[in-house]
Amino acid sequence: MKIMKAIPITEENFLPFGYLANIANPVGYYSMGEYPCTFYRDIALAPNGSSDPIAFGSLSVGKRPMVVTDVEYHSHTSEVMMPLDDDMVIYAGPASNDEIQLDLLHAFLVPKGTMVIFRAGVWHGAPYPVHQDCTVLICLPERTYLNDTKKYLLNEDEFISIQ
Numbered sequence: 001m002k003i004m005k006a007i008p009i010t011e012e013n014f015l016p017f018g019y020l021a022n023i024a025n026p027v028g029y030y031s032m033g034e035y036p037c038t039f040y041r042d043i044a045l046a047p048n049g050s051s052d053p054i055a056f057g058s059l060s061v062g063k064r065p066m067v068v069t070d071v072e073y074h075s076h077t078s079e080v081m082m083p084l085d086d087d088m089v090i091y092a093g094p095a096s097n098d099e100i101q102l103d104l105l106h107a108f109l110v111p112k113g114t115m116v117i118f119r120a121g122v123w124h125g126a127p128y129p130v131h132q133d134c135t136v137l138i139c140l141p142e143r144t145y146l147n148d149t150k151k152y153l154l155n156e157d158e159f160i161s162i163q
Contacts, residue, residue: 002160004068006089006107009116014108017092017122019044023082024113046117049076052141059126059136061088066107066128066162071100072151073123080139081127082115088127088136089162095121100152107162128162 007013011020021044032039046054059081068091081090093105105123109130110116115137118124127136141148 001067002102004091004105004107004160004162006066006109006162009090009108009110009114013106014092014116016094017106017124018078018119019117021115021117022113023115044080044115044117046078046080046139047120048078048141049120050141052143054139055142055144057138057140058084059138060133061127061129061136062133063129063131068102068105068125068154068160068162070125070151070153071102071105071123072125072149073121074118074140074144074148075121075150076148077120077141077144079118079124079144080115080137081110081118082137083110083112083127083129084135084137085112086132086134087111087130088134089130090116090127091123091125091160091162092118093123095119096123098150102154102158102160105160
């Protein structure tokens with residue numbers, strides 16, 4: 001089985017796949033008001049190819065072996081993920097017109113409270129919690145999971161272990 005090392009995520013190393021925003025600790029972002037009520041506005045934007053409303057949901061993910069067994073992408077929409085109660089490991093690969101290129105996948109360690117915005121077309125999958133079962137905020141245009149998701153299960157000889 002191929003092994004992929006998860007590296008700490010930064011704005012620079014994730015830029016080919018999307019954007020980051022430190023929602024839980026927004027130091028340095030433009031703010032309105034001051035303590036005890038400070039509003040940090042427009043921290044992150046997730047551009048999409050339609051005007052469908054953005055739906056906010058959650059993904060409960062159990063602690064499990066970090067093995068990539070499937071990949072997916074959305075042709076026309078960005079996807080937003082933010083771990084709420086644990087750090088997570090994600091994987092991402094560049095958009096490639098439905099051609100899976102497993103050798104181009106990268107793994108990233110994402111601190112809880114950090115928002116990750118995948119660009120449209122970027123290969124990815126469900127995140128892996130680092131320490132315990134966790135909840136991940138998911139934001140996608142309404143019904144993306146039904147009308148703009150291509151998911152592929154990998155053959156066992158294609159699985160990738162993340163360390």
